[in-house]
Amino acid sequence: xxxxxxxxxxxxxxxxxxxxxxxxxxxxxxERASKSLNIGLINNMPDGALEATERQFLSLLNSASDGISxxxxxxxxxxxxRNESGARHISKFYSSVENLWDTQLDGLIVTGRxxxxxxxxxxxxxxxxxxxxxxxxxxxxxxxxxxxxAHAAALHLDGICRVKxxxxxxxxxxxxxxxxxxxxxxxxxxxxxxxxxxxxxxxDELMNCGYDVLTRTADAGVDTFIKKYKSMFVFFQGHPxxxxxxxxxxxxxxxxxxxxxxxxxxxxxxxxxxxxDTVIALTTLGQEAMISPHEELLAEVSRILEKASIENTWxxxxxxxxxxxxxxxxxxxxxxxxxxxxxxxxxxxxxxVLAPVAAxxxxxxxxxxxxxQGSSPISTPARGVLTIL
Numbered sequence: 001x002x003x004x005x006x007x008x009x010x011x012x013x014x015x016x017x018x019x020x021x022x023x024x025x026x027x028x029x030x031e032r033a034s035k036s037l038n039i040g041l042i043n044n045m046p047d048g049a050l051e052a053t054e055r056q057f058l059s060l061l062n063s064a065s066d067g068i069s070x071x072x073x074x075x076x077x078x079x080x081x082r083n084e085s086g087a088r089h090i091s092k093f094y095s096s097v098e099n100l101w102d103t104q105l106d107g108l109i110v111t112g113r114x115x116x117x118x119x120x121x122x123x124x125x126x127x128x129x130x131x132x133x134x135x136x137x138x139x140x141x142x143x144x145x146x147x148x149x150a151h152a153a154a155l156h157l158d159g160i161c162r163v164k165x166x167x168x169x170x171x172x173x174x175x176x177x178x179x180x181x182x183x184x185x186x187x188x189x190x191x192x193x194x195x196x197x198x199x200x201x202x203x204d205e206l207m208n209c210g211y212d213v214l215t216r217t218a219d220a221g222v223d224t225f226i227k228k229y230k231s232m233f234v235f236f237q238g239h240p241x242x243x244x245x246x247x248x249x250x251x252x253x254x255x256x257x258x259x260x261x262x263x264x265x266x267x268x269x270x271x272x273x274x275x276x277d278t279v280i281a282l283t284t285l286g287q288e289a290m291i292s293p294h295e296e297l298l299a300e301v302s303r304i305l306e307k308a309s310i311e312n313t314w315x316x317x318x319x320x321x322x323x324x325x326x327x328x329x330x331x332x333x334x335x336x337x338x339x340x341x342x343x344x345x346x347x348x349x350x351x352x353v354l355a356p357v358a359a360x361x362x363x364x365x366x367x368x369x370x371x372x373q374g375s376s377p378i379s380t381p382a383r384g385v386l387t388i389l
Contacts, residue, residue: 112148
């Protein structure tokens with residue numbers, strides 16, 4: 001399989017394969033090396049979604065690989081709250097981001113996490129997150145910031161604060177391209193992608209701070225945007241990686257929160273997602289729940305959802321965008337490898353030019369010899385050396 005999960009999470013050998021090449025790789029070697037990528041995934045999702053998120057990104061990268069070999073390595077931020085099961089999974093399969101500082105990844109994906117505090121800067125993992133952000137600017141060819149990670153990144157980079165909506169933007173939304181870019185090459189002028197968020201970033205503030213907004217939704221605002229540093233930063237407010245049933249599971253979770261009185265808002269149905277019969281059944285049940293909420297209704301919700309028919313209308317677009325992302329990384333990696341080879345060749349030329357001069361060097365003791373006692377020094381020129389007294 002072109003995309004594979006790193007089987008040794010505690011290894012330090014995750015550098016870009018630049019260091020594994022010979023001093024003067026051939027053109028074929030450069031081509032192969034540029035299509036062998038090390039991608040990191042910093043998974044900040046809640047404990048119950050850790051494995052699903054790993055599976056989603058691995059599957060999407062595999063669909064997008066198109067002849068590119070990908071090794072996906074998992075990383076965890078210190079300070080992210082975990083229960084016993086989540087901590088055990090992290091300990092077994094993840095490496096700390098502390099192992100990144102002296103390494104080079106070809107690409108990086110950073111997921112978001114539901115905040116515990118009103119101000120993202122007060123999150124317990126904020127310091128380690130911002131260090132990753134600054135490291136990624138010069139140690140990756142490109143980094144993807146997903147949903148809430150995009151909000152945190154824009155806040156740290158440019159002080160752009162996210163704005164909370166009066167309802168959750170949840171569903172599969174129509175996205176319109178605003179400009180041509182290699183990241184969206186091969187997609188339709190309008191396509192569909194899942195979103196699941198309360199907050200969004202203002203488009204005018206993003207543009208004023210030098211971000212290029214690539215796609216926008218009519219209902220949920222900005223979809224995809226980028227900013228170029230040494231690394232190209234790609235920001236998704238949506239979730240191209242979502243599987244067919246991800247929004248279904250989130251909806252059931254949110255219904256459960258309402259029925260347990262953890263929130264006072266019954267969730268809206270995901271937009272343009274469920275089939276007609278499921279929409280009718282869930283709408284009727286939602287009206288009953290708002291009149292007389294009790295946890296037993298969750299079993300009825302689950303029964304309806306088990307029969308739901310869901311069409312994944314976004315996978316081909318998601319695979320296309322991630323294929324473009326991977327190909328961009330390959331091009332940048334090849335240029336880096338070519339620069340490395342050119343530097344080696346330049347050093348060899350310099351060494352060749354300087355070598356004859358070094359061979360003709362004459363020690364000072366051979367240039368000046370002492371004549372008879374009391375006489376002035378006389379010149380004893382070495383072969384090929386003009387000595388002026």
